[in-house]
Amino acid sequence: xxxxxxxxxxxxxxxxxxxxxxxxxxxxxxxxxxxxxxxxxxxxxxxxxxxxxxxxxxxxxxxxxxxxxxxxxxxxxxxxxxxxxxxxxxxxxxxxxxxxxxxxxxxxxxxxxxxxxxxxxxxxxxxxxxxxxxxxxxxxxxxxxxxxxxxxxxxxxxxxxxxxxxxxxxxxxxxxxxxxxxxxxxxxxxxxxxxxxxxxxxxxxxxxxxxxxxxxxxxxxxxxxxxxxxxxxxxxxxxxxxxxxxxxxxxxxxxxxxx
Amino acid sequence: xxxxxxxxxxxxxxxxxxxxxxxxxxxxxxxxxxxxxxxxxxxxxxxxxxxxxxxxxxxxxxxxxxxxxxxxxxxxxxxxxxxxxxxxxxxxxxxxxxxxxxxxxxxxxxxxxxxxxxxxxxxxxxxxxxxxxxxxxxxxxxxxxxxxxxxxxxx
Numbered sequence: 444x445x446x447x448x449x450x451x452x453x454x455x456x457x458x459x460x461x462x463x464x465x466x467x468x469x470x471x472x473x474x475x476x477x478x479x480x481x482x483x484x485x486x487x488x489x490x491x492x493x494x495x496x497x498x499x500x501x502x503x504x505x506x507x508x509x510x511x512x513x514x515x516x517x518x519x520x521x522x523x524x525x526x527x528x529x530x531x532x533x534x535x536x537x538x539x540x541x542x543x544x545x546x547x548x549x550x551x552x553x554x555x556x557x558x559x560x561x562x563x564x565x566x567x568x569x570x571x572x573x574x575x576x577x578x579x580x581x582x583x584x585x586x587x588x589x590x591x592x593x594x595x596x597x598x599x600x601x602x603x604x605x606x607x608x609x610x611x612x613x614x615x616x617x618x619x620x621x622x623x624x625x626x627x628x629x630x631x632x633x634x635x636x637x638x639x640x641x642x643x644x645x646x647x648x649x650x651x652x653x654x655x656x657x658x659x660x661x662x663x664x665x666x667x668x669x670x671x672x673x674x675x676x677x678x679x680x681x682x683x684x685x686x687x688x689x690x691x692x693x694x695x696x697x698x699x700x701x702x
Numbered sequence: 703x704x705x706x707x708x709x710x711x712x713x714x715x716x717x718x719x720x721x722x723x724x725x726x727x728x729x730x731x732x733x734x735x736x737x738x739x740x741x742x743x744x745x746x747x748x749x750x751x752x753x754x755x756x757x758x759x760x761x762x763x764x765x766x767x768x769x770x771x772x773x774x775x776x777x778x779x780x781x782x783x784x785x786x787x788x789x790x791x792x793x794x795x796x797x798x799x800x801x802x803x804x805x806x807x808x809x810x811x812x813x814x815x816x817x818x819x820x821x822x823x824x825x826x827x828x829x830x831x832x833x834x835x836x837x838x839x840x841x842x843x844x845x846x847x848x849x850x851x852x853x854x855x856x857x
Contacts, residue, residue, distance in 0.1 A: 578721025
């Protein structure tokens, strides 16, 4: 934590910190790592000409503190559960870099933030379902699965992702969504195995739920820890990813024992 | 070393990486680079392992190579390498993690000859941990080397 600079203009500092927190939270909620969110935060402050602000990251909030007119103060920015929108994370980071360099003025910066916040998902629902099914099927083949298993996995993953999208839109708990979708995909995979469509049980069962693998949180967690500055949030991310894996496995195990 | 099998598996890994890139909301223009990165990642890892490298070293080098290529050769202005992360996902130890968790679920009811299962469980956990570390450190290394080379060229 760095502190000590007495700011003459509290309003200017508040505006800078609020904007920096908004962008850093957008990065985190869109699937960015904590170091990336921190770079974005510092870039925005630099663009506003304010630098002596401390920031602390957690998975559920970001806290920024400084001293204005001799008085210490802290702002907390709550974070929604992390989602995935890598286009948004990428655009936010780029905008912050341009703002720090002075390529974008404050008015344009605010309008650009508005635009980025409203960005729609880059792929529609059906494309995402097709992609999840193809990814799962390809994983089953690259893990030693047979052609029959690939077909079963294709169907299971497509059904799971079909249910997953509307549940995500209705803001269901991530863990509940993972359990429900893994159960659906798992049941289809187990049914395929019982019907003799595949002889490679391991690859078929694992691949049927692989589209829900928390790859980005897992890698971000390690990046946070490796950065040396965000150990706590990195451990939180790893724990969260591990729970998702655990839920997926339990759901598949239930499907396996039920049929 | 079966080169045909390595190429076929690399192709499947590339399809997997592209599919996951869409699920991860990677922009459309980055799907072809994601496909290439997935292919290169798996190909590099399998080739290195075929030449005698350990799985962790091969994974580290493959992840570093993919991120280096992403940073160095994706020239689109203002693009962050975050969109290329899908390329390293095929290197992940998802299989080991699933086997480890299944091992956890089964280990409490083991008897007799099944008591060797905890060794497999520890082994799977170890593979998972070291592989994920290798990916993260490799990706970080590749990113910084790529950024350094780019800065030198701009400077």
